[in-house]
Amino acid sequence: MPNLFIAPCVLALFGASGDLALRKLIPALYRLESARLLHADTRILALAREEGMDAEAHFALIETRLQEHLASEEWAPDVWERFRGRLAFLSFDFSQADAYRTLSDLAAGDLPLVAYFATPASVYGAICQHLVDAGLGDRTRVVLEKPIGHDLESSRLINDAVACCFPESRIYRIDHYLGKETVQNLIALRFANSLFETQWNQNHISHVEITVAEKVGIEGRWGYFDQAGQLRDMVQNHLLQLLCLIAMDPPSDLVADSIRDEKVKVLKALEPISSEQLAARVVRGQYSAGYSNGKAVPGYLEEAKANRASTTETFVALRVDIRNWRWAGVPFYLRTGKRMPQKLSQIIVHFKEPPHYLFAPEQRPLLSNRLIIRLQPDEGITLHVMTKDQGLGKGMRLRTVPLLLNFSETFHTERVPDAYERLLLEVMQGNQNLFVRRDEVEHAWKWCDQLSAGWEQLGDAPRAYPAGSWGPGAAVALIARDGRSWYDDL
C-alpha cells in the first residue's frame, strides 16, 4: 500500500557516486522504501559525473554498495526491485548548463523537486543557478551538506550564491546530528517534563559535558580533512548544535523558526575566547601512532597521502561559557576527536550537590545527580540518582543507581532509524525543523573563526596523543583546573 502521509517528490541526488551518497543517503532511501515510507509516485534521479558509466552500470554499483552497507537481514530482492523501479541515472558535469535541460525532462511534472547536493560546497551556487535557468526554480527545495565553507567569509559567499536563487524557506542545511532519535528526544525531555525544565539553569546545574568521539582515524579522507580539522569539521556544526539544544530557552511552539530563534540566541551569547585565554580554555591535539581494537595504527602524519608537516588538529577540547541569566557560571566542556578509545556521542548534565550535606564525608564525591543523554552507541537516557545501599549493617551508605531509558528495549524497536532517513523524510514533507538556518551557521562560524585566528596568531601547534587514548593530557588538565574530570575518568 502506498503511504498516503508522505508527500511525493522527485529527489535529484547530485554526487550520486560519492562517499556520502553511496554510504549513507542511498541506504537511507532503501530503508525508507523497505518501511514503505516513500510515496508510490516518488522518483529518484541519481546524478553523477562518471564518464563511460551508463544507468545499468550505476544501478549495479548501487546494488553492490547497498549489500555492503545494509545488514544482511535488511536486504530483500523485492524491496530492491521496487527501489530500482524509482531510479533514473544521468551522468554530467554539474557545471554543464545544457545538461539541465535533460534533467528537466527527467524531472517533468509538477511534483516538488528535492535537489540534494552531496557534492563539495564550492559547486552549490552554480547548481542552483543552473536549476533556476532550466526553469526548475519554482518547484525546487535545495539540501546543502555541511560544512558550508571553511570560515564565516567563505560560508557567506556560498549562502549568498544559493540565496540569489532560492528563498530561505526552500533551503535545507543538513547537520545530520539533528536527525538523530536522541537529539529529537532532547526537545521532549526538556519541554515535556517539568521535572527537568525547572532545574535547567545555573541554580541547579554545575556543568555540562559534550563528547563526540570517533574511534576511526582519517579513513582515506586525508586531503579533505586536512583542510578542515576537527574544529571546523565537528565543533562548528555538531557540537555547537548539541550545545544549543541543551542551552536554549523553551520556544513558544515547535515551528522551525521558533526553535531556530532560540538557538541563535545561545550562539550570540557564547563568550568569545581571546588569544590570551586560548591556552587555558582550548586544547588542540593530533593523534600519533597507537592502538585501536588491539591493533597498531599509524599516526595522523603517517596516514596515506599525509603531508608530514601538517599542523591540523584531530582533537579539540574546550571550555565554553554562555553569557546569559540561565547559564552564568555553568561551564560547557566540549570534546571531540578521532582515534579515541570508543565511538561515543553523549551529553552529560551534572547537577549541583544538595545545599546541605548529611552523609559520610568520603561519599561526598559521589553525590551529584547526572543526566546522561547517549546519542551513540545504545541511544538512550540515564539519570543517576542517589539511593541508600540495601542491606543490614551498612549504615547509611549511599550508592549511585542508574534509571535507564534504553530506546530500543523500551520501544521494542529492532533498529533505531539512521539520522538521514528522518532528514530525507522531513525534506520530502517540506518541514524545516531539523535543518539549520543561515544565521545559525554564520554565528557558529564567527565564534569558531576567533579560535582559528588565535591559533594562527600564536603559532599554536597541536599536542600529540596516542591513537586509542582520550586525547592529550592537557584536555584532562583543562577540566581539572576547575576541580572536575571528564565522566570517563570518574
Ligand code: NDP
Ligand atoms: P565525495 O568526493 O566522495 O563525493 C562528491 C561527489 O560529487 C563525487 O562523486 C564528485 O564526482 C561529485 N562532483 C563534484 N563536483 C562535481 C561536478 N562539478 N560535476 C559532477 N559531479 C561532481 O564527497 P563526499 O560524498 O564525502 O561528500 C559530499 C558532501 O557531503 C560534501 O559537502 C561533504 O562535506 C558532505 N559530507 C560528507 C560526509 C561523509 O561522510 N562523506 C559527512 C558529512 C558531510 P568526482 O568523483 O568525479 O569528482
